[in-house]
Amino acid sequence: MKIIFTRTSMLAALMGAAALLTNAPAMAETSLTIATVNNGDMIRMQGLTSEFTKANPDISVKWVTLEENVLRQRVTTDIATKGGQFDVLTIGTYEVPIWAKKGWLVPLDKLGADYDAGDILPKIKDAVSVDGKLYAAPFYGESSMVMYRTDLFDKAGLKMPESPTWDFVIDAAKKLTDKQAGTFGICLRGKAGWGENMAFLTAMSNSFGARWFDEKWQPQFNTPEWKKTLTTYVDLMKEAGPPGASSNGFNENLALFNSGKCAMWIDATVAASFVTNPKESKVADKVGFALAPNTGLGKNANWLWAWSLAVPAGSQKVEAAEKFIAWATSKDYLKLVASKDGWANVPPGTRTSLYKNEEYLKVAPFAKLTLASIDAADPNKPTVKPVPYVGVQYAAIPEFQGIGTAVGQQFSAALAGSMTVDAALSAAQSATEREMKRAGYIK
Structure with a gap:
């Protein structure tokens, strides 16, 4: 039997297809809730979040930004009670080894082939690792x-x-x-x-x-x-x-x-x-x-400190959380900040390559002293007398x-x-x- 396509039948077919598309389920979206501190570098990161969601349209981000003391209390209570309020935590060098040993953090071994964890400053990397495994990715480091x-x-x-x-x-x-x-x-x-x-x-x-x-x-x-x-x-x-x-x-x-x-x-x-x-x-x-x-x-x-991003153990959104952490703590993120606000304003104290970057050194008169201060801090021998x-x-x-x-x-x-x-x-x-x-x- 010969099938004849008339203009009317073609229009009907197209409308039917459009209806199917309209009623089809939207792309599944993962919503991440990120707890962070109200410091300037974190505020800047929030302002750049659209760059991340643009590249990852299946992930949305909700920020909970808190004063330092309040952040520590809220995040500690949540992870200790398995509250599950947050998918990404902003924590420091104090919490990482203690929480990792308790099994409260996900090891960050899937940040991508181009992440280059070996570029992280040794003092900072050691402070957020346990038994050679990274349990938090440093966003910025400081002395x-x-x-x-x-x-x-x-x-x-x-x-x-x-x-x-x-x-x-x-x-x-x-x-x-x-x-x-x-x-x-x-x-x-x-x-x-x-x-x-x-x-x-x-x-x-x-x-x-x-x-x-x-x-x-x-x-x-x-x-x-x-x-x-x-x-x-x-x-x-x-x-x-x-x-x-x-x-x-x-x-x-x-x-x-x-x-x-x-x-x-x-x-x-x-x-x-x-x-x-x-x-x-x-x-x-x-x-x-x-x-x-x-x-x-x-x-x-x-002193020695790094505000770092980590994923609580038991999270149902580990893959999306790791994607965000890899983006926010990468070398490419530093370039993104530099393109928007200049090299002097990139998050400091985490990557060796930053302190070899002539563009950064040219505009950051504090760079060498920052690195010297970080290198001088010794968490294993912090005091004059033994501890x-x-x-x-x-x-x-x-x-x-x-x-x-x-x-x-x-x-x-x-x-x-x-x-x-x-x-x-x-x-x-x-x-x-x-x-x-x-x-x-x-x-």
Whole structure:
């Protein structure tokens, strides 16, 4: 039988096909919920997410952006209780080895053939690996250093050494303080939290010869070294720091420095690109950099950290999560940021190739010092005296989160003037002893 196609029958067939397409199920979409910290580099990553979803139309991304202390609490609670709220976690070098050993993280061994994990800086890679396996991919890495106003130093006839002592920093801070003009000699973290004020104070204490625990896990806050550390910090901030310093963390001090209110700021090396960015900083062309201070005992007050992306074990969206992590922590992501905001603003401290990139070195006067600070930090020998723990600005034991936050609250209160240095140290010693006994480290 001969079949004749008329114009009407062809039209009917096309309409039928269109109806079938309209009623066909849409491409299955995987929705990722990503928990991250409200730091500048993460905010920039969120702004570039459309580049990822454009290349991966079957994946959508929802962001939960939190202040540092809140992020740590929410993410820890979620993974410990198997809450499943998040598909990608932003965690640090403290959590990775502890959580990986508990089986809470997915090993990241499927990031793609071109990911080049061998390019990750050795110190950073070791910090986010267990038994040679990567359990989190570093988004940016950091140590700490001094950022200072070159114009104010010149005006006062001061010259910042490349590796200053605490005595020099204290003397300069006092000379550079002009409270009537609203300029403070130094800005330092005071907000309570194991990763806020205690990150700074633990690194500072290392340079003063202090330690959290002796070799038998006995807390050490009743020692002369901790007394000198905390007294120096409180006295310095009272004389040369801004008002309300006990509420200031990284972001608050960044805002103060960028608005021209701090002559010096000792904090994370990652801040360097923000304080030298004329779009964000009023003093962008007047900033110098130096190593974190020391007291001549062989340790500078510099730490080691990386905010990294990880996948919680038991996740139903591992493949999509790994795709996102591979994108956000790749060499191509650095090129993407450079194409949008310039090489000076790419996330620092993770890849060896970045520190061999002439385009980056040309526009990032802080690059070599950042790398030197990261290389100088030694998590296995963080203190002048021997210790039983790993970690520069923390002790990598599960109990540290709770202990560090409790101690941070005492030290923040000492800064605020609501308790004495001696009372804060005594309370820190008692609280830490109590927790270490409860956990079975000491009797």
